[in-house]
Amino acid sequence: MDLVLTPEDIAFRDEVRAFLKENVTDDMRRAGALTAGFLDDPEVAIDFHKVLYEKGWVAPHWPKEYGGTGWTPVQRNIFENECARAGAPSYNGMARQFVGPMLMRYGSQEQKDFFLPRILKGEDHWCQGYSEPGSGSDLASLKTKAESDGDDYIVNGQKIWTTHAHKSNRIFALVRTSSEGKKQAGITFLLMEMETPGITVRPIIGNGGDHEFNEVFFDNVRTPKSGRVGEENQGWEIAKYLLEFERGGAPSAGKVRSRFRKLAAAAKKYCPDDPDMASRIAELGIDIDAMEMLEIKDLSERQMGGNPGPVSSLLKLRWSQIRQETTELMLDVVGADALRWAPERPLYEALQLPREEEELLSLGPRYMNYRAYTILGGTSEIQTTILAKTMLGL
Numbered sequence: 139m140d141l142v143l144t145p146e147d148i149a150f151r152d153e154v155r156a157f158l159k160e161n162v163t164d165d166m167r168r169a170g171a172l173t174a175g176f177l178d179d180p181e182v183a184i185d186f187h188k189v190l191y192e193k194g195w196v197a198p199h200w201p202k203e204y205g206g207t208g209w210t211p212v213q214r215n216i217f218e219n220e221c222a223r224a225g226a227p228s229y230n231g232m233a234r235q236f237v238g239p240m241l242m243r244y245g246s247q248e249q250k251d252f253f254l255p256r257i258l259k260g261e262d263h264w265c266q267g268y269s270e271p272g273s274g275s276d277l278a279s280l281k282t283k284a285e286s287d288g289d290d291y292i293v294n295g296q297k298i299w300t301t302h303a304h305k306s307n308r309i310f311a312l313v314r315t316s317s318e319g320k321k322q323a324g325i326t327f328l329l330m331e332m333e334t335p336g337i338t339v340r341p342i343i344g345n346g347g348d349h350e351f352n353e354v355f356f357d358n359v360r361t362p363k364s365g366r367v368g369e370e371n372q373g374w375e376i377a378k379y380l381l382e383f384e385r386g387g388a389p390s391a392g393k394v395r396s397r398f399r400k401l402a403a404a405a406k407k408y409c410p411d412d413p414d415m416a417s418r419i420a421e422l423g424i425d426i427d428a429m430e431m432l433e434i435k436d437l438s439e440r441q442m443g444g445n446p447g448p449v450s451s452l453l454k455l456r457w458s459q460i461r462q463e464t465t466e467l468m469l470d471v472v473g474a475d476a477l478r479w480a481p482e483r484p485l486y487e488a489l490q491l492p493r494e495e496e497e498l499l500s501l502g503p504r505y506m507n508y509r510a511y512t513i514l515g516g517t518s519e520i521q522t523t524i525l526a527k528t529m530l531g532l
């Protein structure tokens with residue numbers, strides 16, 4: 139699918155292309171191509187983030203007053219597509235996509251003044267402390283407790299599946315501050331430093347062999363109340379607001395399409411005369427087109443201000459399924475060549491092979507890791523329930 143671009147849009151696209159050509163190095167591109175998990179490693183992405191910062195392009199979706207670009211939705215779409223096409227790495231999306239907008243709405247002036255510029259400069263790396271053993275879909279049942287002690291809270295408990303906790307210096311977490319009334323009514327939203335005594339991070343290895351997520355333990359962690367966002371026990375409302383940005387805040391079309399292009403190229407090479415495969419790939423391409431249109435519509439609506447709303451659940455649901463289908467089809471297309479497995483991680487550090495061979499070794503782990511797309515950020519069953527309630531009124 140190609141959007142009809144105005145001459146101004148084409149000039150903008152060319153400017154973005156030239157910028158990316160100059161600043162996305164081959165090492166960055168290779169690391170991205172060989173990352174079989176969900177996120178680029180910060181050490182791979184930070185240099186590009188700094189260049190974006192200098193250019194003023196780190197957070198195009200933020201209001202201009204906070205450092206956004208003021209681009210139109212089409213420009214935003216062009217930028218994301220071009221970044222994906224160029225293989226540009228992404229640094230700490232959690233900070234730019236979720237923490238920033240959440241702080242703009244619920245943070246104190248002091249918190250906004252302190253954290254937002256640091257996010258833009260790439261000075262902090264954030265991780266998300268929502269899930270606990272036994273509290274995933276039923277998040278409101280969480281038990282990690284924060285007890286008031288003067289100007290501090292004392293935090294005890296455990297988080298799980300905390301992506302990049304081992305690479306982060308800050309965590310935003312949900313903690314229980316009351317057991318009275320409804321379970322949602324006793325939750326508080328807390329920002330903490332990962333270096334605080336009493337916080338321990340233990341790795342979990344994903345089914346693709348990568349270390350991306352962790353368990354995080356809190357043992358009598360003393361943390362200042364100045365890190366609380368909003369009022370005590372207001373955390374559930376803030377948590378849900380942030381989740382809208384997690385599920386629908388970041389355009390996905392560019393990245394999915396760049397993987398789809400690789401799939402189409404592999405099909406040409408491995409099974410050029412297979413009509414069944416051609417039809418499966420065409421169907422997937424149509425799904426991507428449809429989702430991209432929905433995404434652009436969503437971007438235009440948000441250009442007027444506001445949060446993604448319930449459509450974020452639809453975007454999350456379908457993009458995760460499409461991402462899974464793309465990796466599954468890729469394995470079907472490549473066949474036995476995709477069955478080789480290199481146990482070392484990260485692959486971009488472990489391998490020194492011709493590029494095409496290296497990329498084949500990332501297909502299996504990526505397929506395995508991507509099974510989790512329909513779980514992370516809220517499972518597909520939870521998204522369909524939200525959609526049924528909010529959009530269908532069931």
Ligand SMILES: Cc1cc2nc3c(=O)[nH]c(=O)nc-3n(C[C@H](O)[C@H](O)[C@H](O)COP(=O)(O)OP(=O)(O)OC[C@H]3O[C@@H](n4cnc5c(N)ncnc54)[C@H](O)[C@@H]3O)c2cc1C
Pocket residue numbers: 265266267268269270272273274275276298299300301302351510513514515516517518519520523
């Ligand atoms: C790769 C990855 C990265 C993650 N990163 C983070 C992170 O950085 N920070 C963080 O806090 N969490 C993170 N998570 C955790 C994620 O949010 C949870 O795994 C998710 O919310 C599901 O919770 P659960 O694993 O406890 O599964 P459960 O909630 O136990 O669900 C098990 C199954 O039961 C179904 N189910 C549960 N309740 C219902 C219901 N009411 N109706 C219908 N079906 C239901 C689910 O859909 C699922 O199929 C990550 C998870 C993954 C896989």
